[in-house]
Amino acid sequence: MKNIWLLFILLPLISNSQNLKLSKDADIHILTCGPYQGELYSAFGHSAIRVKDHTNGYDILYNYGVFDFDQPNFYLNFARGHLNYKLGVTEYRRFRDYYIYYNRYIHEQVLNLSHKQKQKLFDFLQWNALPENQYYLYDYFYDNCATRVRDALVKTFEDSIQFDGSYIGTNYSIRELTDLYLKQQPWGDIGIDVCLGLPMDKVATPYEYMFLPDYIESGFNHATITRNGKKLPLVKKTIVTYDSTPEQDQASTITPFIIMAILLIIGVIITYFGYKKNKLYVGFDVLLFSSTGLIGWLLLLLWLATDHNAAARNLNLLWAVPFHFPIALLLFMRKKPTFLKKYFGAISIICLLSLLSWAFLPQQINYALVPLAVLLGLRAFYIQRHLSENETA
Template sequence: MPRLAPLLTCLLGLLLLAATPAYAQEAPPWGTGESQGEDLSIYLATFGPGDDVASWWGHGSLVVEDKRLQHSRLYNYGMFSFDERMLARYAMGRLEFWVDDASPQGTFRLYRALNRDVRLQELNLTPAQKVEMGRLLAENVQPENRNYLYQHYDDNCVTRLRDGIDKVLGGQLRQAMSVPGRMTLREHTRRYTDVGPPMSLLLDFLMNDEIDLPVTRWQEGFLPDELERQMAELQVVGEDGQKRPLVAKNLNIYEAQGRPETPATPPKYGPMLALLGFALGGGALALAIWGGRTGGRAPRILLGLQNAVVGLVFGIPGLALFVMWLGTEHTVTWRNENLFLANPLTLLALPLGVQVMFGSTKARERLLRLWVVLAGLGVLGLLLKALPMFDQDNWRLIVLLLPLSLGMAGALWVVRRAWAPSVAARTSEPLSPSLKTS
């Protein structure tokens, strides 16, 4: 991004899967000076969330219509090239987007087919402002102007619309919205990703305290619904010096059927994650105690399996976060406090857990040392929260991963004290001379 989180906010569904940069069509009448301001209409189009992760955030575009010349175009700043290099560019924080123009009605049909809301707000601009907006859009879509480096929170397909509207309004939008926002960027991210809890938790893990800082309503305008709300509330000063609503008319083109609404506030899943963390840590201890009492294979296999799964599920994100900090431009991942909780070391629990399943005593000892280190790092991260610079809103991750690490360390300590050498380890030892046959 250099920002993360949903990464591809402005995806146009299946249309973009095959998208490649193309030259803009012949200049529209508002780009050549043929259109008169009195004949133009400018609309902010807001599209509701979709099914896939990239579309959870919704989307927005601007529509220009010349009613006299019967010409209209939709300007979409959410285009990008979906090719073999796309994932590499995104991983490095260098994903490039561009603006393209298309048929409004064709775009509306696409979103209707995807069962996504389609809403229009006709902007109450002066004739001169309409001409200026049309000129800016026609200019931006030209090959030499169309590309920009995507940043999820600061420079995306919706902030480009916001900035253009603010420019023709002479800065009135930014001035009016330079007031405290309703919530932090993390809280907005969590409420929009509530439809997919695992992905929501992953994004929460990957992002640092940059998105926990207080923001203004202007900054909240990176979201389509938030920009739409701001348009509806804004009163602008006209040529006569009088204030008037910025939105002249609302048009509801299509309302999605059976799609859950985005919650107004972020979900409160902290208590559930705490229960899960204590259950996983306590479960590991229970397996260790069971194995010490019975000496059977089942607890050994289950404990090894749990370590392997935990190493896989939390080790890969920990490794990815570490790499993103050191080797990419995703500044929102840098100096992330969650590395105290899960990091590349966590991934070692995967091979060591598999070895424990097959009876390796050495792997059990190595796992003990591993979890002692990881638990110690988790406790250190918790203690550092007392310092002002460690202000990341990661308590949900702490209550999940710290009890898990402590429970794993405790379980492996019980294994060392209470478990007899495994059958596999005993049978792999060489026979004593007295037992050898001649």
């Protein structure tokens, strides 16, 4: 790049200034970058804004997907849903080369803006990049690196920009949209499905589809901008800067369903021999129910003690009952409390009802968990039966 050294001098100034002006031949591009299955967070792709002005000698990338591991209380804030992301400013070529290195496609939509509109958007980005304005509270689905790109234009142009969502021909929920990108990451998919509750099962509007970078690209392709009193397509043209090559499927052959099915088989075998010998295998049951109970406490905390809005009203609590821990530990007692029989009897009924209604619940619960729910119900029923038959012993 001819003026690369000038750009390195200007970048620190850009983050602290609103005074840079664009020349008449400047352009602003919306970048959509393809997914990378090597990490969970990169499986959904990425969006950014490029300001290109060769006359003035800069090519700047505005990236809303930056966070700082060194920010105070990073892990606590992440757990509580208080993670601050920020608008980062960098040199375009560095950003481009990074995505090409990881074989992630790059599409650039050249915005169909007048010079005045380009300057107005650039002024907003410069203002947004100031230290006092660059941070925002990240939300997985409603305030992320993709929605911030859309919102930068909405805040700048207000009613002059219009999105036409009629091209959306599906009625996907937010969870279903997320699932589309996690087919190669079944463990990440089940982790999200377990931790996030009913808000994920809301049917997304076309506007809400744009929490995903691919739908930012599609949404912009179906948007208009008012310029000099006329409605024009928002996107003038699309440049394929890098077209990724097909990658080998990276999905693990050891899926959650396989692990859960193996666990169920082990549980069935243990139950069979326990029935034959009139014996409880307490160690297995304590481990099984304590583990699911701890998962239940985690889900309850995510719902009630954090700002992760998508974790609210989580029906996975039907199988991950928090009270399993510490109640399961009482199975170790030589003289077991009488209420254990009633507790595990109730759990067996809850598991049965959950399984019968699994496909009809308002929350889509991952089907890989069905064997686990069967196992919990089976062992709860066996414990209740065993305690009833041996309560006089």
